[in-house]
Amino acid sequence: MKLGIIAAVTTLAGALAFATFTTSSAVAQDACVRNDYKTEMVRDACTSGGQKAAKDVMKKFNKDNNIKSCNQCHSKLAPSYDLKADGLEQFKKLGGKLIDTKGAKPPAKAPAPAPKTPAAPAPKTK
Numbered sequence: 001m002k003l004g005i006i007a008a009v010t011t012l013a014g015a016l017a018f019a020t021f022t023t024s025s026a027v028a029q030d031a032c033v034r035n036d037y038k039t040e041m042v043r044d045a046c047t048s049g050g051q052k053a054a055k056d057v058m059k060k061f062n063k064d065n066n067i068k069s070c071n072q073c074h075s076k077l078a079p080s081y082d083l084k085a086d087g088l089e090q091f092k093k094l095g096g097k098l099i100d101t102k103g104a105k106p107p108a109k110a111p112a113p114a115p116k117t118p119a120a121p122a123p124k125t126k
């Protein structure tokens with residue numbers, strides 16, 4: 001009787017240990033070097049699949065835009081992928097989507113200028 005309980009407990013403990021052991025491995029992926037992203041494309045790829053995914057979307061982006069060399073925008077490739085001064089600008093010009101800097105932009109329409117005509121009535125005499 002007692003032995004049965006002990007056996008059950010050890011089996012359970014064994015199963016638990018096995019479960020924790022398996023879940024903790026294999027998640028390790030090369031993370032991206034960047035951590036403040038300027039583009040939606042790279043941010044999404046980096047956050048979901050690490051640098052490898054970023055590389056893949058970049059490759060696709062290049063293919064779609066007929067770009068022959070990664071060095072057109074990057075001054076260095078793996079592992080740091082430094083951008084040239086105009087790398088982001090080029091990306092933008094090609095139609096790449098940048099991340100909105102929330103609320104930082106001025107309103108698109110400037111406020112209407114004040115009318116030029118002196119509309120104000122003459123000040124009252126004191």
Ligand code: HEC
Pocket residue numbers: 031032033034035036037038039040042043051054055058059062067069070071072073074079080081083087088090091094
């Ligand atoms: C049109 C310009 C342009 C070209 C060409 C380009 N990239 Fe990029 N790449 C960028 C920009 C801009 C970023 C940064 C994105 C951000 O900050 O969100 C970037 C980021 C990356 C990153 C993320 C790096 C990290 O760890 O943070 C990788 C990987 C990458 N590029 C690989 C490549 C590869 C591989 C090629 C060639 C197949 C390539 N890029 C060609 C513009 C370009």
